[in-house]
Amino acid sequence: MPKTKIAGIGMYVPDHVVSNQDLIKYMxxxxxxxxxxxxxxxxxxxxxxxxxxxxxxxEAAKIAIERAGITPQDIDFIIFATLSPDYYFPxxxxxxxxxxxxxxxxxxxxxxxxxxxxxxxxxxxxxxxxGMYKNILVIGSEKHSFGxxxxxxxxxxxxxFGDGAGAVVLQPTENDNSGxxxxxxxxxxxxxxILAMYNPGTHANHWLPQKLADFNEGExxxxxxxxxxxxxxxxxxxxxxxxxxxxxxxxxxxxxxxALNQNGYKPSDLKILIPHQANLRISQYIQQTLALxxxxxxxxxxxxxxxxxxxxxxxxxEAWQEGKIKEGDLVCLASFGSGFTWASALLKW
Ligand code: UT7
Numbered sequence: 001m002p003k004t005k006i007a008g009i010g011m012y013v014p015d016h017v018v019s020n021q022d023l024i025k026y027m028x029x030x031x032x033x034x035x036x037x038x039x040x041x042x043x044x045x046x047x048x049x050x051x052x053x054x055x056x057x058x059e060a061a062k063i064a065i066e067r068a069g070i071t072p073q074d075i076d077f078i079i080f081a082t083l084s085p086d087y088y089f090p091x092x093x094x095x096x097x098x099x100x101x102x103x104x105x106x107x108x109x110x111x112x113x114x115x116x117x118x119x120x121x122x123x124x125x126x127x128x129x130x131g132m133y134k135n136i137l138v139i140g141s142e143k144h145s146f147g148x149x150x151x152x153x154x155x156x157x158x159x160x161f162g163d164g165a166g167a168v169v170l171q172p173t174e175n176d177n178s179g180x181x182x183x184x185x186x187x188x189x190x191x192x193x194i195l196a197m198y199n200p201g202t203h204a205n206h207w208l209p210q211k212l213a214d215f216n217e218g219e220x221x222x223x224x225x226x227x228x229x230x231x232x233x234x235x236x237x238x239x240x241x242x243x244x245x246x247x248x249x250x251x252x253x254x255x256x257x258x259a260l261n262q263n264g265y266k267p268s269d270l271k272i273l274i275p276h277q278a279n280l281r282i283s284q285y286i287q288q289t290l291a292l293x294x295x296x297x298x299x300x301x302x303x304x305x306x307x308x309x310x311x312x313x314x315x316x317x318e319a320w321q322e323g324k325i326k327e328g329d330l331v332c333l334a335s336f337g338s339g340f341t342w343a344s345a346l347l348k349w
Contacts, residue, residue, distance in 0.1 A: 001129055002128065002129060002131070003129070003175075003176075003179030003180060004129060004170050004171070004180045005170070005171055005175070005179040006169070006170060006180075007068035007069075007168075007171040008063075008064040008065060008067035008070075009063075009064050009166070009168045009317045010059075010064035010066075010166070010168075011164070011317040011318065012057075012164065013044045013056075013164040013165075013304060013314070014044045014051055014163055016046070017042050017044060018145075018162075020034045020042065023159055026150040027151055027155045027158065028152040029152075029155050029159055034159045038279045038280060039299070039302055040160065040280070040301055041302045042302075042305075043161070043304055044162050044163050044164055044304060045163055046163040052086045052143060053082050053086055053142060054086050054092045054096060056163065057082075057092060057139040057141035057167065060139060060166050060167035061096065062100075063167070064137070064169050065137065065169055072102050073101075073102060073103060074135050075102055075103075075136070075169070076133045076134060077105055077106050077136045078106070078136075078137050079108050079109075079110060079123055080093040080108070080109050080139045081110040081111075081112065081138070081141075082109070082110075082142055082308075083111065083116070083308055083309065084147070084308075085109065091107070092109060093107030093108055096137070110309075112343075113195075114276050114278060114309070114336060114337020114338060115335040115337055115343045116140055117166070117309050117310070117311075117313055117333075117335070118333055119341070120138045121168070121170075122185055128170050128171070135170070136170040137167060137168075137169055138168050138170060138313075139165065139166070139313075140166050140309035140310040140313045140314075141164070141165035141166075141167075141309065141310050142161075142163060142165070142307050144161035145161075149236040153233060154233065157237050160278075160305055160306045161237075161307070162306065163307065164304055165314075166314040166316065177328055178328065178348045179347060180345060180347045181259075181262075181347055182259055182263060182346055183343065183345045184258045184259055184262075184345075186251070186255060187339050187340065187342075188340050189339065189340075191243065191340050192338075194239070194240045194243050194244060195238070195337065195340075196237070196338060197234075197235070197237045198238065199234040199235055204229070244278075244337075244340075245279065245281075247340060249285045249286065252276075252282070252342065253286050253289045255334055255336075255342050255344040256286070256334045257290075258344065260346065265346070267290040268291075270296055270330050270331070271324075272297070272324055272329065272332075273286070273287075273332045274298050274319060274332070274334075275298075276312055277300060277301035277307065277314075277315055278306050278311075279306070280299060283299050298315050298319040312335060325349050326349065328349065330347075330348060331346075331348075332345070
């Protein structure tokens, strides 16, 4: 059975740099608070109308495809991970198929937030190993700036997130010394509401006409066709940051060890760990727990903030571009986020 290798990798971030100082114009925060608590100095915001989650994903994909030495017409499956799709439906995968004039191939959207890219990579890995596809495009892209609460009410979230995209092309390899060794996916829905964007969602029937609502035994409450949803900020992401932090620093080292143990490695064998860029303090905590050296953990959250499904491919791409990942190196990707979901992938580059 073939293994799966990353044959090409690309990234895209918008030109528009937003510093911590820029955010102070909109909310009660400080550069010191943001840097101390998160490590973030600046992030990028996409152009309000001309750039979308899909267009950024396409830019990253063009580079990944070119680096893989193929053309968009060679791609035989698309997997697109995002929590900020252009439309509620259809997903971004089909928009990539259209924009890149690809063949009438399958296009799958993955909705696993911060773990989205690793889930997508794992899905692609299974299709390659089974022999079903030969060239899979996996994209992680987010346009968070479209929907953050930039008032003081939303400051614990809005200072963290940024926009950007990363993409990889997956291909089969018969080389025993390269490729994805294993992937590990987990979830625990018990805390689903701790990090979530509640609305618009079908759970509350916001848009049901009154007559049908009455028929529905008046379940609408104060939400019916009112601004309550917006007044309660339910159209913005909600996060109980401390609870997420506490769980992340346990689950990420755990899922990294799961990958290392399954393949007979120890943390010291890692050339580089690419953790989800949620908070520099989380990355530092993981580094300490696993006794990793500074050069074994890659972070770029300082410049891009938390880009959710894009954060791992953005960091992986930059680490590779900086020459920090070479052929045969042991690389681990690890994530944790909304759901909760968490995941890892161990690979030989
Ligand atoms: O990628 C998805 C997964 N997400 C994560 O992994 C995020 C995990 N959590 C975190 O990174 C951190 O919890 C945060 C960075 C979100 C928040 O840091 P914290 O140290 O947990 O702060 P906190 O939420 O406990 O808030 C402490 C104080 C509060 O004020 P009081 O009640 O002590 O007076 C907040 O209102 O800091 C205040 N605060 C802010 N102050 C200035 C919250 N946000 C801000 C802000 N600027 N942006």
